[in-house]
Amino acid sequence: MQFVSTRGQAPVLGFSDAVLAGLASDGGLYVPQTWPQVGAAEIAAFAGKPYAEVAYAIISRFTGDEVAPQKLKAILDEAYASFRHPSVTPLLELEPNHFVLELFHGPTLAFKDVAMQFLSRMMDHILAERGLKATIVGATSGDTGSAAIEAFRGRDTTDIFILHPQGRTSPVQRLQMTTVLDHNVHNIALEGTFDDCQNIVKAMFNNHRFRDRVRLSGVNSINWGRIVAQIVYYFTAAVSMGSPHRKVSFTVPTGNFGDIFAGYCAKAMGLPIDRLVIATNANDILRRTMDTGRYEMDGVAPTISPSMDIQISSNFERLLFEGAGRDAGAVVRMMDGLKQSGGFALPENALATIRRDFAAGTTGEAETKATIATTLKASGYLLDPHTAVGVHVARAHLGATPMVTLGTAHPAKFPAAVKEASGVDAALPAWLADLHSREERLAVLANDQHAVEEFISARTRAA
Ligand SMILES: Cc1ncc(COP(=O)(O)O)c(C=O)c1O
């Protein structure tokens, strides 16, 4: 399997090189050259299989012969043994025809663990085989950072540097990152927003001298290695709802568009998905884009679902590439518009294609809190604020087709918001119970690419 950049100028790469590259050298994102297909009989046969086995069936289509079958199986078995639920990503019925796919049974209580537990082992394997070390960078609004740090901590092949927006994550999210004191873990609290963190990460990738000198690699969902692992749970969820004989819709609390793009990939591979519903919080750039056909930035407002406080939704570029008929030139024009004037109009063909597969809705702050409270009262189920954004939007899109809302985080990651909405204290699990008394280590840096590069250069072992 080969991977091409959405901007058409970077070299075509195999799986391992695409994973190590993270962002393509032309600033684009890697996507598979073609979509491998999974036939109806094979989908049906996934029923009742262990999660790691389904993961192998999906992911091996992308790794091809680059990773030996036994090695890939071992990586997946180990990755999903770290989950505290035997199904890994269990599905429960919230109300008639509406289900929640719980993606938060991994070590850091958010859906990011599903991909990160795989990616860290895969990168470790690729680097060890080549006798290399890499510098991992990531931008986080809270969950990617903790999942990445947990997955990469203590590894010899990598040093990891995570940028989070100072004061804009929940305290639990921050502590899950800053209390990990392993020698290869470095936390940077940036004086800026998540978008600033992500801009600096992308700018470091586009500084080719720096990128090559420290052997830069990324763990945000710009890395194809993240997306590929997130495709799997769309298959397991749909199969347990009766696919391929029955269509299923998904509502996805959305920020950087990685999670919902994985749903699009599953559909492109043959999974009978009806609608993919984008659920945004008050930072509703994607819902507005769907309504108006223009992607227009207008500032980020802090919300009680902070992991989705995003304006520059990186993976939307992958969808634009697909929607525009894989016209890399059109993608470059749109991304230039974003850089120069903070917005762009979608070409008509792209908008029509995207509207065929996707719908969108927004949940405001008051509605998020009300959804947490009313859901608890009606069904005894405690939602985290991100999943609540999804549940509220999903309810407006319920129909004959079963709807699955992705449960992206555990409520205990956002105790203040959950308590305010429901009166309930969401307790951390035993392995995190002493989180608030652990020692913290972090560096506060200005929103300045040069300062971040100097910080990394002085500490990485990969240079
Ligand atoms: C809890 C939670 N929900 C939803 C999202 C949005 O997911 P994505 O960025 O893949 O759209 C995030 C962050 O990515 C998150 O941490």
Ligand SMILES: N[C@@H](CCOP(=O)(O)O)C(=O)O
């Ligand atoms: N919400 C994310 C933001 C980064 O998203 P990613 O999926 O691209 O890594 C977070 O929790 O950090």
